[in-house]
Amino acid sequence: MSNTKPACKQRKSSFLASLLLNKCPRCRKGELFSNKNPYRLGKVFDMHKKCPCCGQPTELEPGFWYGTGYVSYVLCVAISVFNLAWYWLFIGLSWKDNSIFYWLGINTFFLTVAMPVLIRLSRTLYLSFFVYYDEETEKL
Numbered sequence: 001m002s003n004t005k006p007a008c009k010q011r012k013s014s015f016l017a018s019l020l021l022n023k024c025p026r027c028r029k030g031e032l033f034s035n036k037n038p039y040r041l042g043k044v045f046d047m048h049k050k051c052p053c054c055g056q057p058t059e060l061e062p063g064f065w066y067g068t069g070y071v072s073y074v075l076c077v078a079i080s081v082f083n084l085a086w087y088w089l090f091i092g093l094s095w096k097d098n099s100i101f102y103w104l105g106i107n108t109f110f111l112t113v114a115m116p117v118l119i120r121l122s123r124t125l126y127l128s129f130f131v132y133y134d135e136e137t138e139k140l
């Protein structure tokens, strides 16, 4: 399969960069999502059926994306723990001055604002559990 799209001619990204940029885990070049902006909320779930560069199917089986709920949960817990750590260190937590409720508000706001990005990141991460980088796609 030869592809003439400019994005497919670029060098592959590193594993971490391909995760953060929502690239195909097999070739690390093709976009997984049809719209790059995650904050276009009506299109946050719109994915290509196949990678535009290597042809890797994105939905491996019916209901494949249900597993991303677990990945998204782990990401949200990790971010909440990180937010708790910096808040505790720099501001402090106490029931007496209601600072724990301010942390809850800040954390909820942050997770809500980051949710479209986290949805896409969890899908890319979940797909990378099952699809590994293939050097042969470099020649496509």
Ligand SMILES: [Zn+2]
Binding pocket: 024, 025, 026, 027, 028, 029, 030, 051, 052, 053, 054, 055, 056
């Ligand atoms: Zn690909």
